[in-house]
Amino acid sequence: MKNAFNYSLRHSFPILISFIPVGLAYGILMQTSGLNWVWTGACSLFIFAGSLQFLAVSFFAGGISLVSVIVMALLLNSRHIFYGIPFIEQWRKYGPWKLFLIYALPDEAFSLHCSNTYDDADENGKKWSQIFDALLILIYWVLLSVIGALIGSLITFRTDGIDFSLTALFIVILIEQLKSAEGSRLPAVIAAVSSVICLLIFGPANFILPSLAITVILLILFRGIIGGKGESR
DSSP states (O other), X not given: OHHHHHHHHHHHHHHHXXXXXXXXXXXXXXXXXXXXXXXXHHHHHHTOOHHHHHHHHHHHTSOSOHHHHHHHHHHHHTTHHHXXXXXXXXXXXXXXXXXXXXXXXXXXXXXHHHTOOSOTTOHHHHHHHHHHHHHHHHHHHHHHHHHHHHHHTTOOSOOTTTTHHHXXXXXXXXXXXXXXXXXXXXXXXXXXXXXXXXXXXXXTTTSHHHHHHHHHHHHHHTHHHHHHHHHHO
């Protein structure tokens, strides 16, 4: 367990670095929106999806129907449905710990599990390295968001635009994905075009839901073209 924990500390360190600006920004945003560190910690513990947590700030402010919240959460996080599939057989051997691993499986944990190079011959060590990976990511995010909320309670100047930190992170990730993409870039084009069109039609407050729906539908319709280009390259 000690070796597995040390491995996970090194393995998850890049995630910790990336969480610092985003986690702190989220905590500050929650605090300046009238929600203290307790709410911030609870959201980080139970929502556990960064993009949805930032959107949840506007949900708490009111004016959005429960149906819209449910549909938007489903569309934004539908990718998580597929994250556990590669680990089904492996995690069945982990007993009750599989429940924690299923719960603690955001984008970052999935990435670490896929890149886990701990000794496959040491099944017990492999198990604990995955558990520690997931646990450390959860601790990093909750702790940093709570610290951000506490910092936010001390800030006296305006914090307009701080929520753009998550958008900036996603833009950087998108650019890196496009640069390293070996297959078709059509999904990115579809998402961008549908977002702009829906923004012009529905306005800034209502464009996300129809844009996501249109993007998903078009990706399903063009999956043959997208898959074919990816295989040819």
